[in-house]
Amino acid sequence: MKSFSFRPRRLAIATLLVCSGTIASVNTANLLASAASTDCISWRVSGICYWLLCTPFGCTVKTSVKVTHFIPEAVVSAYLNPGDNPWTEMATVSDAASGAEGSLLESVTGVSTGGGRQEMKALGERKQNLHFYYGDAWGHPATKVIGGMVPGYSCDSAATPFMPYFNSSLDALVWRTGVPETLYPEALIPGQREIGETTSGNMWGNVYPRSGFVTQTDSYKSAAVVVQRVADVITRSGQLHVYNPLTGQKSPGYWPPEPVKENTGTKNHKWQRLSPQLSQTCAVFPDTNGQIAQDGNYAWALWQPYSCCKRRGQTFLSSTDFS
Template structure:
């Protein structure tokens, strides 16, 4: 009864076109299509007692968890997640303003746009895990709610200059590390900075979000950030680093300027789509980053192995 009531409230959440609040983000996490809960195999454990040893089994499950809220927005301090916008306020001289770095007439084929970006721990821990418990045994995520993992104004040197990554092979050699589909190049992942040559604002916002996820889910990157990584342990398999184009590695749920109940990777539609329904008037976008976790219940002292994905 309580779960049905929560789900019914999702449809009644109304937000400004260009912003979302914490309550809306929490409600959006109760998405079965994004969760994608599956029983994928069996785990084997060795249980030993004073009376001898035996092999026990437990079910292995796999599902996605919303780890982060990743925002990309044109004007410094205008994070669409309203309660967390204060984290990205401008820093005099170092990180001010934003928008188009090289404005051109609208009929030009190229335009350089700049966006700030933030990656903050998804706030829906308690509500989400209550929702998840209805499916059966579940895995724990690796992110901490409301924890700032990346704030572009604090990474101003790399985010605004593109150095040193603009000198990396991935940035210099065409065809490497790109967000694209046949006939529709959205942009390159490297350099992982705030500027992108692209005329379509939604595609700019998406590529910038992809860049942030690429940074945050890896350790030792030349940026100012807090890595979101986790180690494997017996019966627990956290996700790998985010990689663009991989359908089983991560997925995005749009939160602003509109709230979607489904998830996808970028590019998320046909090459013929104009994405006009996803354009933000103020250039502010936000997505929940969902990542896959696999786990099984411990049934003994020693993990022997598992079957399934």
């Protein structure tokens, strides 16, 4: 994999652009700089771990500090047209995959592919928008910088930088039809797996079926629903999609995050807005500070929490969590 190096002047300019929050697209330098967000990392001492250390002279119990913090794992994008991925280095790759998707589906179905939005009127009054988004998830370039940065006081990430975890063009049949997930209980029963709540008047959309189509009047909200669907897929194993799972394996003294789940606060994930306006803070959907992209293309960084402690013996005994 190609390595990236940055001259100090170029990195300073990239950092200035990141802090101003005015860029409409992002590149790898921006992503590396934006990961230095204390609000998103949320590092804290969360408990104590107990280890059994045995030597020829006997066994003793050793302790180590348990820490918890978030790590940027993936850059998840929702965009309207092939090649419009806001992460500039990945736009060409996404465009090539979209071209392959179009050729395959047109040869099979005789129908050309594309994205975009369509305006409709219900009962001559309320206008609704039907959106179709392409969706990508690539390993965040800073995931190994934040993860495992200080041994014993930061946790290793399960993500790999630049790894393609999801590309909707390679998952075209399910992403465009919603089959078989349109028949799942989560898609058929109101109130299940929805972002926001209807009762509070802040319902953004349903997670299932996890496809590229969303009916929503707000462009920001519709894109947020799509990236939530992508994160829902990649943080689970055995889903009926074409993807690479982004999951960690629990081991003694190491606790990777649970799969992404909406409406749980920051318990198992956060989103850092990258495009159209980069944010230095993280939030979960539904949030209140979204900005509409004029070109309809969006990107967020997915952050997830890890807990770990330094090994002090051969056997892990237990851990105590601080309230």
